[in-house]
Amino acid sequence: MAQNKVYIFDTTLRDGEQVPGCKLNTTEKLELALQLEALGVDIIEAGFPISSPGDFESVSRIAAIVKNATVCGLSRAVQKDIEVAAQALKPARHCRIHTGIGTSDYHIKSKFNSTREDILKRAVQCVKWARNFTDDVEFYAEDAGRTENEYLARVIEAVIAAGATTVNIPDTTGYCLPNQYGEKIAFLVNNVPNIDKAIISCHCHNDLGLATANSISGVMNGARQIECTMNGLGERAGNTSLEEVVMILKQHKDLGYYTNINAKGLNPLSRQVSEIMRMPVQPNKAIVGANAFSHSSGIHQDGFLKDAQTYETINPEEVGAEQSKIVLTARSGRSALAYRFQKLGYQYTRNDIDVLYEAFLKVADSKKEVREEDLVQLAQQHQPETASIA
Numbered sequence: 126m127a128q129n130k131v132y133i134f135d136t137t138l139r140d141g142e143q144v145p146g147c148k149l150n151t152t153e154k155l156e157l158a159l160q161l162e163a164l165g166v167d168i169i170e171a172g173f174p175i176s177s178p179g180d181f182e183s184v185s186r187i188a189a190i191v192k193n194a195t196v197c198g199l200s201r202a203v204q205k206d207i208e209v210a211a212q213a214l215k216p217a218r219h220c221r222i223h224t225g226i227g228t229s230d231y232h233i234k235s236k237f238n239s240t241r242e243d244i245l246k247r248a249v250q251c252v253k254w255a256r257n258f259t260d261d262v263e264f265y266a267e268d269a270g271r272t273e274n275e276y277l278a279r280v281i282e283a284v285i286a287a288g289a290t291t292v293n294i295p296d297t298t299g300y301c302l303p304n305q306y307g308e309k310i311a312f313l314v315n316n317v318p319n320i321d322k323a324i325i326s327c328h329c330h331n332d333l334g335l336a337t338a339n340s341i342s343g344v345m346n347g348a349r350q351i352e353c354t355m356n357g358l359g360e361r362a363g364n365t366s367l368e369e370v371v372m373i374l375k376q377h378k379d380l381g382y383y384t385n386i387n388a389k390g391l392n393p394l395s396r397q398v399s400e401i402m403r404m405p406v407q408p409n410k411a412i413v414g415a416n417a418f419s420h421s422s423g424i425h426q427d428g429f430l431k432d433a434q435t436y437e438t439i440n441p442e443e444v445g446a447e448q449s450k451i452v453l454t455a456r457s458g459r460s461a462l463a464y465r466f467q468k469l470g471y472q473y474t475r476n477d478i479d480v481l482y483e484a485f486l487k488v489a490d491s492k493k494e495v496r497e498e499d500l501v502q503l504a505q506q507h508q509p510e511t512a513s514i515a
């Protein structure tokens with residue numbers, strides 16, 4: 126096992142699909158599963174087979190067509206769930222059963238009306254059931270984010286002894302701060318004697334906007350798998366966004382981690398997921414938002430036009446995005462205006478631009494964005510003597 130490889134476990138088709146209105150049919154799921162595999166995802170969580178006949182069929186058909194990635198099915202710590210997941214995953218070349226139970230006192234008392242000792246036994250039992258079907262078993266300790274570390278360590282040690290090969294530490298409610306989540310992972314690394322027999326996985330929700338930061342903190346403290354979704358889709362405020370964690374690890378080479386993801390596929394797949402799931406991507410979304418590589422203020426535009434790296438650390442090509450854009454607004458400056466005129470074929474001197482800039486500002490103050498057609502009109506209305514069309 127490569128020490129510094131971070132496995133990317135995509136759950137767009139399971140946790141991502143739990144978003145109201147994002148339900149996918151089997152054909153759509155098959156299409157996305159193939160695209161996720163082409164992107165380089167290591168594990169595809171294809172669904173929750175016992176939840177409905179439709180989900181069972183989707184998991185089963187994805188298992189049959191995916192070649193290189195591991196196909197995973199979710200289950201509760203219930204024997205029947207695990208049997209059904211195993212059945213759905215039968216056609217897979219590489220399959221994983223993801224099973225588990227809530228370990229925080231909220232879950233133990235309110236959800237299960239149970240005790241820590243009983244939950245520990247059920248955790249061990251579900252892993253043993255799953256191991257009857259596959260050697261690749263992932264255990265999740267739901268609400269691990271709010272589970273007391275000593276108890277969590279006992280559960281994790283016991284499930285690894287029972288055969289879990291990946292241990293998932295979900296911050297189910299997105300409550301943890303990055304240092305707290307990182308310390309939780311470090312606590313497990315330092316206090317679970319058999320931790321070297323399993324991969325620790327981060328599964329963070331975004332209720333406080335910290336899912337990405339928490340996942341990275343988890344990795345920096347010893348986790349080697351991140352569970353994430355395209356565009357950060359998922360329950361409530363969503364899951365960790367795949368494109369963000371992949372690019373953070375890629376950009377910060379000094380950290381020494383790598384993933385198997387082909388970053389050029391990120392923007393095309395983001396668009397596809399957004400269309401199929403009918404969930405628009407917020408324009409200011411990192412890496413895949415429409416404005417991720419747009420510059421609109423004069424100070425930024427001037428710096429960017431002198432040297433792109435002044436205001437961009439990622440080349441948009443690297444993540445399959447369109448070229449960076451210089452957007453003209455009332456906050457834009459003369460160099461941006463000259464650049465956009467030049468792109469339309471107009472060559473102006475500095476003096477010409479000074480004259481045009483005054484007219485431009487009047488238009489810009491009345492509009493959110495000054496577009497190509499406005500520039501052409503400006504050029505026609507204010508023809509400086511030196512203007513020439515290249």
Ligand code: KIV
Nearest residue numbers: 140265267268295297
């Ligand atoms: O958020 C969560 O805890 C989950 C588990 C089922 C893995 O999605």
Ligand code: ZN
Nearest residue numbers: 140295297328
């Ligand atoms: Zn989740």
